[in-house]
Amino acid sequence: MAITNAYLKGVYDNLLKLYPEQKEFLQAVDEVLESLQPVIEKRPDLVESGIIERIVEPERVILFRVSWVDDNGKIQVNRGFRVQFNSAIGPYKGGCRFHPSVNLSVMKFLGFEQIFKNSLTGLPMGGAKGGSDFDPKGKSDAEVMRFCQSFMTELAKHIGPDTDVPAGDIGVGAREIGYMFGQYKRLQNEFTGVLTGKSLFSGGSLARTEATGYGACYFCSEMLAANGKSYEGKKVIISGSGNVATYACQKATQLGATVIAMSDSNGYIYDPNGIDYKIIQEIKEVKRARIKTYLDYVPTAKYTEGCSGIWTVPCDIAMPCATQNEINLDSAKALIANGVIAVGEGANMPSTPEAIAAFQEAGVLFAPAKACNAGGVATSGLEMCQNSMRLSWTFEEVDERLKGIMKNIYKAASDAAEAAGQPGNLVVGANIAGFLKVAEAMKWQGVCY
Numbered sequence: 052m053a054i055t056n057a058y059l060k061g062v063y064d065n066l067l068k069l070y071p072e073q074k075e076f077l078q079a080v081d082e083v084l085e086s087l088q089p090v091i092e093k094r095p096d097l098v099e100s101g102i103i104e105r106i107v108e109p110e111r112v113i114l115f116r117v118s119w120v121d122d123n124g125k126i127q128v129n130r131g132f133r134v135q136f137n138s139a140i141g142p143y144k145g146g147c148r149f150h151p152s153v154n155l156s157v158m159k160f161l162g163f164e165q166i167f168k169n170s171l172t173g174l175p176m177g178g179a180k181g182g183s184d185f186d187p188k189g190k191s192d193a194e195v196m197r198f199c200q201s202f203m204t205e206l207a208k209h210i211g212p213d214t215d216v217p218a219g220d221i222g223v224g225a226r227e228i229g230y231m232f233g234q235y236k237r238l239q240n241e242f243t244g245v246l247t248g249k250s251l252f253s254g255g256s257l258a259r260t261e262a263t264g265y266g267a268c269y270f271c272s273e274m275l276a277a278n279g280k281s282y283e284g285k286k287v288i289i290s291g292s293g294n295v296a297t298y299a300c301q302k303a304t305q306l307g308a309t310v311i312a313m314s315d316s317n318g319y320i321y322d323p324n325g326i327d328y329k330i331i332q333e334i335k336e337v338k339r340a341r342i343k344t345y346l347d348y349v350p351t352a353k354y355t356e357g358c359s360g361i362w363t364v365p366c367d368i369a370m371p372c373a374t375q376n377e378i379n380l381d382s383a384k385a386l387i388a389n390g391v392i393a394v395g396e397g398a399n400m401p402s403t404p405e406a407i408a409a410f411q412e413a414g415v416l417f418a419p420a421k422a423c424n425a426g427g428v429a430t431s432g433l434e435m436c437q438n439s440m441r442l443s444w445t446f447e448e449v450d451e452r453l454k455g456i457m458k459n460i461y462k463a464a465s466d467a468a469e470a471a472g473q474p475g476n477l478v479v480g481a482n483i484a485g486f487l488k489v490a491e492a493m494k495w496q497g498v499c500y
């Protein structure tokens with residue numbers, strides 16, 4: 052499919068002219084605009100209000116220098132970003148990514164996706180994303196701390212509990228959130244819920260760490276159940292071995308599946324007896340080591356160099372939980388040839404457009420990222436709620452709410468797909484359901500951005 056509606060195509064072509072180098076951003080916009088065709092054809096009021104032209108431009112982009120001193124006393128300089136994309140339905144909300152591949156295109160694609168994802172959760176959160184091209188890998192704790200403090204020194208001027216509430220993402224876990232939270236508190240002299248993913252000792256929410264991985268499995272369970280299937284007895288492969296992947300592994304196992312392969316950016320492990328998430332947790336969160344270390348714990352497992360090979364491992368359910376565009380057409384074809392029945396995106400935009408089309412043509416159940424991985428930000432929303440009320444819910448309470456939210460997101464996406472005349476197409480459904488709420492709010496608020 053392509054954008055055929057002349058108005059939407061005009062908006063897209065203009066972006067292409069303005070930002071030809073922003074490939075990831077254009078890819079994300081292309082998918083959303085393509086999905087919105089049936090809506091725009093029925094809603095001339097949205098065209099008149101310029102909603103589409105406005106929604107594809109961030110309300111604000113903040114770009115800044117992050118200087119810090121390494122352990123050898125040498126001055127290092129990185130680039131910091133915060134893209135405050137849309138605040139129509141609530142304060143900006145979205146994670147921060149620290150990875151050498153971070154650039155404006157990646158930040159804008161993630162911020163754009165976040166608008167619709169946050170809307171799908173049903174909670175009042177606008178869309179944003181931030182980060183830096185800093186690589187925490189191989190850095191000492193002291194270096195990471197100095198970097199985070201410098202990053203927050205600038206970011207603090209632009210965020211606040213009612214303005215913009217960042218969280219974690221690739222390369223930003225509990226350690227980094229802690230350093231940033233400490234620096235924000237020191238600068239502003241206030242203890243507020245300005246970040247989510249905080250430690251339990253500092254206003255964090257139980258189940259936030261697990262939320263994205265758990266939520267992805269809850270969403271997939273709904274999708275599977277609607278098609279008479281479940282995780283029970285299925286072989287699952289999960290790419291990545293970070294936050295999302297680890298807890299997707301735990302939940303899929305609890306739901307009766309066997310997780311047979313996981314990866315990092317160097318390679319993947321294969322363990323037909325089922326990967327124990329606790330080992331991954333120890334390798335990644337405690338030792339900060341590579342996934343091949345898994346063989347020290349389970350010598351019968353196999354390690355293969357190169358991360359894309361994981362998609363050639365025969366499985367029933369594939370859950371990409373590492374990074375964008377990690378499943379290309381070749382990987383999709385390999386999965387389909389091996390009989391995959393469902394794909395659940397834990398990472399953001401992990402499948403290329405060609406891969407998504409191949410899955411859909413082959414009748415593979417496909418859970419798109421902005422719906423499937425919304426459990427993380429939803430639970431961040433619950434963390435904000437608990438902070439405002441100055442109380443803490445139990446793990447079970449948060450988990451129950453998360454389950455309810457993922458169920459509602461599945462229903463919203465599925466109903467919207469049906470209403471658009473494309474039943475089962477959750478890509479179209481999630482885009483439309485996420486968009487409509489934001490569009491109505493933008494229209495109601497007038498031309499303020």
Ligand code: NDP
Pocket residue numbers: 219220221222223224263290291292293294295296314315316317358372373374375377397398399424425427428
């Ligand atoms: P982490 O930093 O905890 O883990 C990322 C994992 O992906 C690591 O195992 C990393 O391996 C691997 N990885 C990174 N790049 C590649 C690559 N090119 N090929 C193979 N593996 C790679 O990040 P998260 O788990 O938090 O995030 C993973 C994905 O989920 C991202 O797309 C993120 O945007 C998305 N997401 C995260 C949420 C959250 O709550 N954390 C919420 C919603 C979405 P290595 O160590 O070798 O780099």
